[in-house]
Amino acid sequence: MSTLTAPARPATRRGPGRRTIRLRTYLAFLLLAGPNVALLLIFVYRPLLESLYLSTLQWNLGSPDARFIGLGNYVEWFTAPGTGTVLATTGVFTVATVGGSLVLGLALALLLNRRLRGRSAARTVVFAPYVLSGVAVGMLWLFMFDPRYGLVASGLGMLGLPSPQWYTTSPWALVMIIVVYLWKNLGYVALIYLAGLQAVPAELRQAAALDGASTVRTFRSIVLPLLAPTTFFLLVTTLLSSLQSFDIIQAMTQGGPLGSTTTLMYQIYQEGFVTGRAGYASAVATILFVLLLAVTVVQLRFVERKVHYA
Amino acid sequence: MPELVTPSSWSPSRRDVLRLGGLGALALALTACGGPTVGGTGSSTPSAGTGIDWSSITPASEITWWSNHPGASKEVEEELIRRFTAQHPEISVRLVTAGAGYDEIAQRFQAASGTDNLPDLVIASDVWWFRYMINGQIMPVDEIFAHLEVDVADYNPTLYGDYSYDGKHWAAPYARSMPLFYYNKEMWAAAGLPDRGPETWAELEEWAPALREQVPADGAPLGLGTGTSWSAWWFANMLWGQGGQYSQEWTVTLETPEAVAAGQFVHDLFHAKEIAAVGTDTNADFAAGVFASVVGTTGSLTGLLDTVSFDLGAAYMPDGPAGTGVPTGGTGLAIPSSRTPEQQLAAAMFLAFMTDPENTAYFSQSTGYMPVRTSAQEGETMSAIYDSTPQYRTAVDQLATKARSQDWARVFVPSGDQILTDGIEEIVLKGTDPAEALAALTPRLERAFRENVEPYL
Numbered sequence: 147m148s149t150l151t152a153p154a155r156p157a158t159r160r161g162p163g164r165r166t167i168r169l170r171t172y173l174a175f176l177l178l179a180g181p182n183v184a185l186l187l188i189f190v191y192r193p194l195l196e197s198l199y200l201s202t203l204q205w206n207l208g209s210p211d212a213r214f215i216g217l218g219n220y221v222e223w224f225t226a227p228g229t230g231t232v233l234a235t236t237g238v239f240t241v242a243t244v245g246g247s248l249v250l251g252l253a254l255a256l257l258l259n260r261r262l263r264g265r266s267a268a269r270t271v272v273f274a275p276y277v278l279s280g281v282a283v284g285m286l287w288l289f290m291f292d293p294r295y296g297l298v299a300s301g302l303g304m305l306g307l308p309s310p311q312w313y314t315t316s317p318w319a320l321v322m323i324i325v326v327y328l329w330k331n332l333g334y335v336a337l338i339y340l341a342g343l344q345a346v347p348a349e350l351r352q353a354a355a356l357d358g359a360s361t362v363r364t365f366r367s368i369v370l371p372l373l374a375p376t377t378f379f380l381l382v383t384t385l386l387s388s389l390q391s392f393d394i395i396q397a398m399t400q401g402g403p404l405g406s407t408t409t410l411m412y413q414i415y416q417e418g419f420v421t422g423r424a425g426y427a428s429a430v431a432t433i434l435f436v437l438l439l440a441v442t443v444v445q446l447r448f449v450e451r452k453v454h455y456a
Numbered sequence: 457m458p459e460l461v462t463p464s465s466w467s468p469s470r471r472d473v474l475r476l477g478g479l480g481a482l483a484l485a486l487t488a489c490g491g492p493t494v495g496g497t498g499s500s501t502p503s504a505g506t507g508i509d510w511s512s513i514t515p516a517s518e519i520t521w522w523s524n525h526p527g528a529s530k531e532v533e534e535e536l537i538r539r540f541t542a543q544h545p546e547i548s549v550r551l552v553t554a555g556a557g558y559d560e561i562a563q564r565f566q567a568a569s570g571t572d573n574l575p576d577l578v579i580a581s582d583v584w585w586f587r588y589m590i591n592g593q594i595m596p597v598d599e600i601f602a603h604l605e606v607d608v609a610d611y612n613p614t615l616y617g618d619y620s621y622d623g624k625h626w627a628a629p630y631a632r633s634m635p636l637f638y639y640n641k642e643m644w645a646a647a648g649l650p651d652r653g654p655e656t657w658a659e660l661e662e663w664a665p666a667l668r669e670q671v672p673a674d675g676a677p678l679g680l681g682t683g684t685s686w687s688a689w690w691f692a693n694m695l696w697g698q699g700g701q702y703s704q705e706w707t708v709t710l711e712t713p714e715a716v717a718a719g720q721f722v723h724d725l726f727h728a729k730e731i732a733a734v735g736t737d738t739n740a741d742f743a744a745g746v747f748a749s750v751v752g753t754t755g756s757l758t759g760l761l762d763t764v765s766f767d768l769g770a771a772y773m774p775d776g777p778a779g780t781g782v783p784t785g786g787t788g789l790a791i792p793s794s795r796t797p798e799q800q801l802a803a804a805m806f807l808a809f810m811t812d813p814e815n816t817a818y819f820s821q822s823t824g825y826m827p828v829r830t831s832a833q834e835g836e837t838m839s840a841i842y843d844s845t846p847q848y849r850t851a852v853d854q855l856a857t858k859a860r861s862q863d864w865a866r867v868f869v870p871s872g873d874q875i876l877t878d879g880i881e882e883i884v885l886k887g888t889d890p891a892e893a894l895a896a897l898t899p900r901l902e903r904a905f906r907e908n909v910e911p912y913l
Contacts, residue, residue: 203492203494204907205492206587206590206591206870206908206912207566207567207569208565208566208567208569208587208588208591208593209492209569209590209591209592209912210492210493210570210591210592211492211493211494211911211912212492212493212494213494213911214494292736294674294741294744294746313736314682314734314736314885315885316886400683400684402683402881403682403881403885404878404881404882404885404886405878419563419566419567420559420563420684420871420874421870421871421874421904422566422587422870422871422908423871423907423908
């Protein structure tokens with residue numbers, strides 16, 4: 147390595163040729179980038195390729211034999227009667243969790259950005275759920291949502307409202323997991339927004355105030371546009387995280403009742419490990435991958451254009 | 457002066473990076489396709505026998521057992537291991553909690569297939585063992601048990617026969633159960649009912665108005681849980697009671713008038729007559745007095761006796777208009793086919809030990825699961841238990857008089873239980889027309905059979 151960083155030798159002495167140096171440099175590049183690239187290839191691209199290959203098979207998980215069926219699994223998924231429901235559930239869950247966490251996270255960040263007593267403690271409390279295990283959070287909230295003995299039922303009871311049957315009725319089960327997902331992930335969004343808010347120059351707000359702008363107007367015309375890069379970043383990360391969420395659904399509803407909380411991600415698990423149709427599950431995984439890729443590309447191409455970087 | 461190529465003036469171009477990635481991807485693509493063998497179907501059909509001379513094999517010194525500790529039995533299982541190692545100090549057993557339930561164990565076992573990370577003994581529940589078998593993941597126990605001189609004739613014939621296919625046994629019964637009708641004796645007395653369970657579902661219907669007065673407004677005379685590995689189990693009793701069945705061998709029979717009548721019966725139970733209600737933890741709700749009775753497994757008897765604050769009644773599952781029939785269930789233990797003969801032999805020794813008359817009685821006494829040996833059912837240990845806690849007797853008597861092996865559509869078709877559960881939940885939770893809900897299951901079950909069973913038979 148030391149030879150690579152040594153200063154150029156005088157031209158009178160014949161040093162290593164251009165080819166040798168290029169080779170050495172290339173070796174250094176391989177040495178530095180190689181391990182990371184290897185890890186990516188082994189743990190990301192290899193499973194991806196393998197999944198793509200498995201998606202062309204009719205294969206019982208655990209069986210040593212499989213049958214090549216080409217695009218049969220894809221054809222089945224696109225023509226299956228339940229596919230519309232899975233897509234609708236995924237759509238509702240994603241829109242609600244991404245939209246909800248952005249709006250509520252920003253509101254929370256605005257609150258935490260004020261000079262209030264106990265602000266640091268409040269920030270810790272808000273962020274804490276994000277670092278908890280999704281399964282633990284799911285189990286905890288299962289108790290809270292218990293229609294007979296849960297905290298939510300007690301709260302509703304105080305308002306004179308009956309508790310919905312969260313676990314056994316279709317729309318309420320989905321509402322339940324959306325609420326829990328928001329609770330768990332709100333801290334992350336709030337924290338990133340808080341950092342964004344603190345980067346907004348104070349003089350701009352002061353100038354706006356001097357010009358007589360109201361708080362709402364300042365927020366709308368100064369703060370929100372300056373937060374656009376943060377919002378864009380959060381939009382990409384929360385969307386990807388939401389589309390891939392699994393732990394809370396597994397801990398709370400297992401995709402039920404009657405498939406009403408089965409998202410695309412959960413369908414992969416169910417088909418692969420519960421039903422044991424590994425080929426079909428791989429096809430759904432590939433479809434989810436393409437969907438994620440498309441959404442990310444659209445965001446990068448079109449949404450980012452509207453973002454103003456300060 | 458020649459231009460020197462220094463590190464600072466050279467940076468890998470996009471082409472360099474792509475070249476590096478491309479080489480790696482190519483290598484991966486060449487090695488990626490290491491999954492199942494493609495082309496042949498049926499080659500995983502289990503072999504007729506192991507063909508091993510077991511007398512020439514020395515048992516392994518350590519074996520691994522994957523369990524979910526059915527009936528909260530971790531300590532009981534640890535005690536069984538202690539007893540075994542006291543008798544066979546040359547073999548140690550590593551107990552691994554490999555899942556919270558039968559389904560989780562099965563998923564892990566299947567995912568680990570083809571790797572070295574497999575156990576030597578694994579939980580094989582009523583709805584999973586057949587899938588292990590057609591995938592060639594487990595071995596028949598007949599030959600190895602014969603070598604160990606296990607008295608297989610002493611296994612309860614129904615419980616051992618549940619693991620029989622193609623003239624061989626693919627597991628041995630371990631934590632075996634049946635659904636039972638548990639009732640709150642105090643509520644029964646307050647409602648002026650005799651101290652017994654209803655003999656028929658029609659009788660429960662007659663009793664329901666009196667029982668409804670004993671439970672809170674959001675309660676019900678009967679609590680029934682939903683979910684996989686459960687709904688389609690208790691529904692089998694109602695289906696058989698109406699003269700129907702899930703399937704006749706591989707032919708799905710869910711559209712027969714008898715099956716539709718059973719669907720209508722369960723529909724009315726929840727909707728028209730409001731005799732039953734669902735609960736996420738029906739045992740806890742029953743213990744809290746929300747339900748006057750509950751359908752539970754024999755495996756929850758010990759737990760219920762510990763938690764309820766009232767006199768607990770245990771009765772047979774009620775009959776239907778066309779007769780009786782109560783499904784057996786729970787789990788057996790199977791030996792993976794890919795382990796070494798030494799490991800398989802040690803595992804079989806441990807399996808035989810755990811299910812011998814004395815230890816099955818100990819397991820039954822500690823959990824409520826049924827003893828799997830005929831001699832144990834009437835042995836000293838169990839007799840003492842029947843005297844002190846007569847509820848244990850109910851399960852054993854029901855096994856002798858009402859047990860029926862399950863229909864193949866539920867236990868032999870991969871995901872059959874899941875598909876049937878979907879239909880039952882449609883009726884129970886959504887109130888869907890039973891004929892419509894059950895008819896929708898037929899093509900799904902037929903497809904699952906066609907794709908996942910037929911090629912392997």
